[in-house]
Amino acid sequence: MSLLPIPPEVAELRGRVAEFLEKHVYPVESVLMAGGEHGTTVLRDLEARAKEAGLWALGHPAHLGGGGLSMLEYGYVNEVIGRSEPATQVFGTTTLQTVLMMDPVATEEQRERWILPSVRGDLRMAFAMTEPGVSSSDPTQFTTTARLEDGEWVLNGRKWFISAADRSAATIVMCRTESEDVPVHQAFSMIVVPRETPGFNIVRDIEVMGMHGVMSGHFEIEFDDVRVPAASILGERGKGFELAQRRLGPGRIFHCMRWLGAAQRAFDHLNQRANSRLLNGRPLAERQLVQKFVFDSYQQIMASRLMVLNAAALLDSGDQARVELSSIKVHCAQTVADVLDRAMQVYGAEGMSNLLPLEAMYREARFGRVVDGPDEAHIQRVAKRILRTYQDGDGWDFGEH
Helix, strand or coil: CCCCCCCHHHHHHHHHHHHHHHHHHHHHHHHHHHCHHHHHHHHHHHHHHHHHCCCCCCCCCHHHCCCCCCHHHHHHHHHHHCCCCCHHHHCCCCCHHHHHHHCCCCCHHHHHHHHHHHHHCCCCEEEECCCCCCCCCCHHHCCCEEEEECCEEEEEEEEEEEECHHHCCEEEEEEECCCCCCCHHHCEEEEEEECCCCCEEEEEECCCCCCCCCCCCEEEEEEEEEEEEHHHEECCCCCHHHHHHHHHHHHHHHHHHHHHHHHHHHHHHHHHHHHHCEECCEEHHHCHHHHHHHHHHHHHHHHHHHHHHHHHHHHHCCCCCHHHHHHHHHHHHHHHHHHHHHHHHHHHHHHHCCCCCHHHHHHHHHHHHCCCCCHHHHHHHHHHHHHHHHHCCCCCCHHHC
16 A cells, blocks of 8 residues: 555546546547647647546646646646646646746736636746756856836847747746846846747747657747836746746656656556567566566656655645755656666567657657756755755754655
8 A cells, every 4th residue: 555645536536637548648649749730630629628527727726727736636647647748738737837936926917818828728838048058057147138128128138948939928038137236146037028029039949859749849039129018027026036946846846747657658568568578489577687677667666756746745835845856856857768768678679669659758758857957957956955964963854854
């Protein structure tokens, strides 16, 4: 029996999501991954079906029309959604990070114009932080600026690898709004820029890992004297880094549980193949090296899962869980890559082809070691924080974390 039993009502939701995936998403997964007009049409139909089934925006706050699940509860559900990459859009989860960041600080006008339509799925918003030629591990180096002039923010600069910027109604831009004499972590703000604003120029769509489909599209954007009203700022001036953490912290829970869903689907494939494929008259399941694949995959998934659920529970309790969030990001990214790699290996050439979902999942999984900060940065942060507790004479108490 699990030490972390799933609440009955959440288990029921998980079951319904899993059934929806099996019945509606898996059969058209290749169509969704191919994208194009047909893929978009199929996606819109699935979104409508998910809404009718009461499976839309389950993790979004209830006061905004979402399902109102806690971080831990939604983690359990997102674990199932993560079994298929297009499912994140089918079930309306792609806007969750941005909505959670915006909602506590948004004005009523921003809430009505951007947040509520995002929850309903009527629009989505892009999020622009990364810049060409600047290490994202040190965002204090970002060079995109916004100056206040005659009641308007005037933005100049460039961002890239901005997901879905072409089909987002607006982009939230991290930019420097304060002078050089202001402490750097108080010098950046976030400003909402509607897509149709003059000077907002999409430079190119950067192909990433050869991926296409309804979830693809990573754009470079140029801001050339882009003018938006002063009220377009999100929250207070100089609070950009604080807002970014509100987005990135929960986002790591969402990413990790999705990755674990992908890992569990790969684990299913691994075991099914091991039992069904014969080699010299004996199933692969009898080979010790394949048994080691199964053992290692089980251990990694279980360890990652418990770490993520613990981090989610800490966030629900109000803890910032900085060590835990950085740790799960690294651990889960490695887990999903390893399990997918083993599953592909036992399938041989078939595992590398589009006859199975594994190769597309594998390419998506490679993002994990880079998005939301590279693994190397998180490893260093975790080690520094733990070492500091010993320097302070306290040490690290695993029972409190």
